Amino acid sequence: MKIRNYRILNYFAIGLVYLLVAPLFVQTQPQTISKENYARDILNDIEVGIQRNDVDIIAGHFLKQLSLSLPGTESGIYSTNQAISILQNHFNTLHVISFKFTTMQDRTEMPYATGGGVYVARGKKESFQVYVALRAVHGTWIVTQFNVY
Numbered sequence: 001m002k003i004r005n006y007r008i009l010n011y012f013a014i015g016l017v018y019l020l021v022a023p024l025f026v027q028t029q030p031q032t033i034s035k036e037n038y039a040r041d042i043l044n045d046i047e048v049g050i051q052r053n054d055v056d057i058i059a060g061h062f063l064k065q066l067s068l069s070l071p072g073t074e075s076g077i078y079s080t081n082q083a084i085s086i087l088q089n090h091f092n093t094l095h096v097i098s099f100k101f102t103t104m105q106d107r108t109e110m111p112y113a114t115g116g117g118v119y120v121a122r123g124k125k126e127s128f129q130v131y132v133a134l135r136a137v138h139g140t141w142i143v144t145q146f147n148v149y
Contacts, residue, residue: 039111055088071149114130
């Protein structure tokens with residue numbers, strides 16, 4: 001009888017340890033983004049930020065590191081702070097007259113937008129194009145690529 005109780009106690013202890021430790025080894029599924037139009041909202045923010053020459057609106061959606069390409073600068077992977085500084089310098093040298101995203105793909109795994117506008121730099125009107133790509137990170141969309149041509 002003593003041996004049987006000891007076995008039951010061992011099984012109970014093993015089961016208890018399993019219940020406490022098992023959740024540590026469970027792989028969680030990637031978080032889904034709850035708001036269907038959330039990518040479009042971010043792309044709209046970026047559009048407004050470009051229209052207003054307001055880097056702060058755009059930078060709030062940056063990944064810790066992102067691919068950045070601007071005319072007159074070296075293209076590359078930059079930290080958020082570096083990207084903000086480069087964008088601020090770029091926008092300080094021009095005045096955006098108009099800008100609009102003409103293509104928005106916000107219902108894909110990697111949402112993106114492209115569009116164009118006109119700005120004044122050194123007294124001359126020039127046209128420009130923008131490409132922005134997003135990626136889901138911890139349940140929210142983040143800018144991973146920002147290119148100006």
